[in-house]
Amino acid sequence: MTEPGERLAKRVAALVPCSRREAEQYIAGGWVRVDGRVVEEPQHRVQQQVITLDREASLLGATSATLLLHKPAGHDDGRLAPDGQRPRPGDPPPARQLLTQARQMVGDEASQRLLKRHLVGLDTLVPLEPGASGLLVFSQDWRVARKLLEDAALIEHEVMVEVAGDISPEALQRLNRAPDGAAPARASVKISLNSNSEGSSRLRCAIKGGQPGLLARLCEDAGLQITGMRRMRIGRIMLGSLPVGQWRFLLPQERF
Incomplete structure (x- = not known):
């Protein structure tokens, strides 16, 4: 039985x-x-x-979207449950479920509404382990994907790591020293003491390659207990003032 009325496309035409x-x-x-x-x-x-048709309506080709999310700790970055797949029982909640209109950052300079087509074919391009929070990239744009994947070993990530207790100069040296036979990835990390507070310390880590778990292994080898980890920057793109659990569009002039 045909539904009453007519197709919206026919009416708009x-x-x-x-x-x-x-x-x-x-x-x-x-x-x-x-x-x-x-x-x-x-x-x-x-x-x-x-x-009604928006006054600014345009038939210019739709551009592929790239979304920047401030992933909360405890969410999967999308690798366990790729686009269209449901997480398995016991898996952490997928970060992509936070990509809704209600969670778009207030004041997003893109001034663009989230459309259903923006959520089709979104790839998670730069891994971030569930225990960490911070900047996460979802993109439909092949140019963004090629940049982040082909230049992965060259793009620097800035990560803030909170550890329990004070950091001794010896521990800091161990964090930055690549022992004999270490993988090249280990030598791509530069770690400095960012701040100290009562009972905890904050490390600034500049890492190229973004290998999941590398910073955790380095801290464990140095006898340090991680209490928090947040990715602040990927290349030239900063987390900035993006609130936890919210996202924004990558602007046309922004480059990784």
């Missing part, structure tokens, strides 16, 4: 006027409202509702 294909592009681009609500499905059925 008559309203503009434009071709049916162009109407579908307007709708998928988030430019069409039905009774004031954005509808992104061209096949959506309408009857007497008020259909």
Whole structure:
């Protein structure tokens, strides 16, 4: 039985006027409202509702999106449950479930709404272990993916590591010294003391390659107990003031 009304794409094509294909592009681009609500499905059925087209509506090619998330500690970075897969029982909650309109950073300079098409084919490009918080990248853009994957050994990550107790000069030397036979990745880390407070210390770690678990192994080898870890920067992109559990769009002029 045919549903009442007509396809939204047909109504928009008559309203503009434009071709049916162009109407579908307007709708998928988030430019069409039905009774004031954005509808992104061209096949959506309408009857007497008020259909409006945004004044700034454009048919220019939609650009691929890159989303920057401040991942909370305890969330999977997306490797355990890739796009479209449900996490297994006992797995940490997937960070991609935080990519919702409600969690877009207030004041995001992109001034862009999150659309359903932005969440299709998002790849997690730079691993971050569940116990760590901080900057996480999801992208549809092949140029961003190529940069982060092909230049992974060259892009510097800045990570703040909280450890229990004070850091002795000897422990700091051990953290920065690559023993004989160490993998090249270990020599790509530079660690300095950022601050001391009662009962804890903060280390600033500059690491190239972003190997998951490397900093934890180095601290364990030095006899240090990690109490917190946060990635602050990937290349030239800073975490900045992005709140925990929220995300923003990568701006067109920003480069890793």
